Amino acid sequence: MLNGFRNTVVFLFVLYLFFACGKKDEGASLLLNKARELYLNKEYALAKQEIDSMHVLYPKAFDERRAGLALLDTIRRAENHQTITECDSLIVLYSPQLEKMKSLFSYQRDKKYQEEGTYIPKESVAGAITGTTLRSGVAEDGTLYLESVFIGQQKHNQIKVSTKDGFFTQSLSVTDDGLNYRFSNMGKNYEVIRFSGSDENGIAKFIYSNQDKALTLTLEGASKYSYILSQTIKSAVSKSFQLSTMMLQLDSLKKAKEEAEFKNYYLENDKGKVKEAKETADM
Numbered sequence: 001m002l003n004g005f006r007n008t009v010v011f012l013f014v015l016y017l018f019f020a021c022g023k024k025d026e027g028a029s030l031l032l033n034k035a036r037e038l039y040l041n042k043e044y045a046l047a048k049q050e051i052d053s054m055h056v057l058y059p060k061a062f063d064e065r066r067a068g069l070a071l072l073d074t075i076r077r078a079e080n081h082q083t084i085t086e087c088d089s090l091i092v093l094y095s096p097q098l099e100k101m102k103s104l105f106s107y108q109r110d111k112k113y114q115e116e117g118t119y120i121p122k123e124s125v126a127g128a129i130t131g132t133t134l135r136s137g138v139a140e141d142g143t144l145y146l147e148s149v150f151i152g153q154q155k156h157n158q159i160k161v162s163t164k165d166g167f168f169t170q171s172l173s174v175t176d177d178g179l180n181y182r183f184s185n186m187g188k189n190y191e192v193i194r195f196s197g198s199d200e201n202g203i204a205k206f207i208y209s210n211q212d213k214a215l216t217l218t219l220e221g222a223s224k225y226s227y228i229l230s231q232t233i234k235s236a237v238s239k240s241f242q243l244s245t246m247m248l249q250l251d252s253l254k255k256a257k258e259e260a261e262f263k264n265y266y267l268e269n270d271k272g273k274v275k276e277a278k279e280t281a282d283m
Contacts, residue, residue, distance in 0.1 A: 042078070077264050091257070129192075150191040155191065159193075164213070170203075207234055215234065
């Protein structure tokens with residue numbers, strides 16, 4: 001009788017394990033099938049979530065998890081392909097617009113001293129400094145710069161642009177370097193101070209956004225000097241801001257495309273290595 005009781009207990013335990021494992025496998029299969037369905041509907045983020053859930057909830061559903069990993073690679077390739085397609089479409093759209101914008105600029109480069117040139121708005125191209133002004137340009141990598149040109153005794157290292165109603169933006173203070181210089185000629189003192197990158201601090205964008213308003217530029221340093229920006233200066237700076245934005249956007253799209261292509265290359269190459277290793281092991 002005792003043996004019969006033991007056999008019954010063992011039978012019930014095995015039966016429990018069978019159904020428990022069956023339920024686990026069934027749950028994992030449901031999540032895997034849901035992930036496949038989402039993948040076919042191009043809902044890649046949700047599909048990856050289902051696969052993640054399957055790994056967490058059913059760690060012993062080895063077959064389903066292996067299938068999930070294979071599906072995950074497929075999803076990643078699809079995501080990368082989608083990125084490549086979208087980037088290609090936007091590059092085709094934006095490239096002609098960028099070339100049209102560049103036609104409003106003069107490309108300048110001293111081949112003897114410069115590896116890369118600069119795009120200067122045509123309305124502000126001048127051979128010599130004739131007065132206090134604000135110049136702008138865009139490097140070949142899309143970096144915008146502003147140059148504050150001042151004729152006078154004051155030394156300045158910061159600029160501020162403001163509207164009549166009190167709104168303003170201000171550059172950061174810059175230190176002396178190779179792109180900032182002061183000199184004297186025929187009894188006059190000249191300063192050319194360049195602001196780019198974080199030092200520019202949104203001055204060009206502020207001018208672009210408020211180019212239809214009266215704007216005052218204030219030079220700050222040992223003392224202050226202010227003047228009203230002409231429409232020509234505002235127009236030139238606004239064009240430089242637009243060109244820089246377009247160049248950086250296009251460069252960002254090209255980099256995103258290259259990154260997606262590299263990821264797919266890696267996935268395909270890694271898949272080939274796994275297949276080769278498996279075939280070698282089976283020999």
